[in-house]
Amino acid sequence: MTTGRRSAGLSGVRNRLSGVRIDLHTHSTASDGTLSPSAVIEAAADSRLDVIGLTDHDSAAGWAQAADAAAANGIMLVPGMEVSTKHAGAGVHLLAYLADPAYPFLDEELALILQGREARLAAVLEKLRDAGIDITEDEVRRQADPSPAIGRPHIADVLVAKGVVGDRSEAFDRLLDSGQRGYVERYAAPTAAMIRLVTQAGGAAVIAHPWGRGSRRVLDLATLTGLREAGLVGLEVDHQDHSREDRGTLRGMAAELDLVVTGASDFHGDGKVDHELGCNLTAPAELERLLAAAAANAAASGRGVPEVVRP
Numbered sequence: 001m002t003t004g005r006r007s008a009g010l011s012g013v014r015n016r017l018s019g020v021r022i023d024l025h026t027h028s029t030a031s032d033g034t035l036s037p038s039a040v041i042e043a044a045a046d047s048r049l050d051v052i053g054l055t056d057h058d059s060a061a062g063w064a065q066a067a068d069a070a071a072a073n074g075i076m077l078v079p080g081m082e083v084s085t086k087h088a089g090a091g092v093h094l095l096a097y098l099a100d101p102a103y104p105f106l107d108e109e110l111a112l113i114l115q116g117r118e119a120r121l122a123a124v125l126e127k128l129r130d131a132g133i134d135i136t137e138d139e140v141r142r143q144a145d146p147s148p149a150i151g152r153p154h155i156a157d158v159l160v161a162k163g164v165v166g167d168r169s170e171a172f173d174r175l176l177d178s179g180q181r182g183y184v185e186r187y188a189a190p191t192a193a194m195i196r197l198v199t200q201a202g203g204a205a206v207i208a209h210p211w212g213r214g215s216r217r218v219l220d221l222a223t224l225t226g227l228r229e230a231g232l233v234g235l236e237v238d239h240q241d242h243s244r245e246d247r248g249t250l251r252g253m254a255a256e257l258d259l260v261v262t263g264a265s266d267f268h269g270d271g272k273v274d275h276e277l278g279c280n281l282t283a284p285a286e287l288e289r290l291l292a293a294a295a296a297n298a299a300a301s302g303r304g305v306p307e308v309v310r311p
């Protein structure tokens, strides 16, 4: 999947189908989704998607399996990651498409983020113990396997299995969300610095659910203008966290800043309700712009970079 030139363009896909269905943000068991990478691709085929972005948290571990499945199912795969960053004290999720995860400075930051997840795990379990809930690191690690990124959803799944809560949402609401008894902060890279790294690594950076819970209060037009200067390529406007009104406002801001507009499900298998594959889509022309930006960054980087898998 690496090296060589990237040809932008969806012409192959477009010739095959009139309505191209593109979903650019999904999770597998390579992070906190509940389906394996190949099962995500198969589910995408069942949902009549033509293009899928696999964007596990802070890791490219699912790409190889997803690429094989995409080739077998005639689906176009855009490899990506959803990287944890922080701006002005608020969590900002950054979708990094087609960046080379082996680019040394990016690789180092990803390692720091994964270490931060490890350190947080022990701290959360201690807080839960103080609250009278006893689960072990081993149990969470077994639940998270094979994900390199240990997340709160994996802790939630152990709490569900033990009957402490009914589902992931209840685990977040009662224990794991910011402000609850089991909440612990973790390391995240500064947003602008991560955008620069993704760009230098030959990728294209898009802010995930910009007005979702964490980041709403910090991402105004002035901030987005600054992030655009750092290399930001797009905004994920169509996401379940955004009301119709928010989507309209964000679309206007994207137009003003000449940012690509994406839409996606943020699918997590059974791990998140109301995030079914294809529930939000990206327009083909916007994907063309995203791929063109990635191709330009790849050329400037002079590196062998990840490739889109074409049907």
Ligand code: AMP
Residues within 6 Å of the ligand: 032, 057, 150, 151, 152, 153, 168, 169, 172, 173, 268, 271, 272
């Ligand atoms: P973490 O990566 O450990 O900080 O956990 C954040 C992840 O948990 C998000 O990316 C979502 O996938 C998931 N998440 C956040 N809130 C909820 C919720 N209320 N119910 C289910 N999953 C959630």
Ligand code: ZN
Residues within 6 Å of the ligand: 027, 031, 032, 033, 057, 268
């Ligand atoms: Zn997630």
Ligand code: FE
Residues within 6 Å of the ligand: 082, 093, 208, 209
């Ligand atoms: Fe997110």
Ligand code: FE
Residues within 6 Å of the ligand: 025, 027, 082, 208, 266
């Ligand atoms: Fe996500």
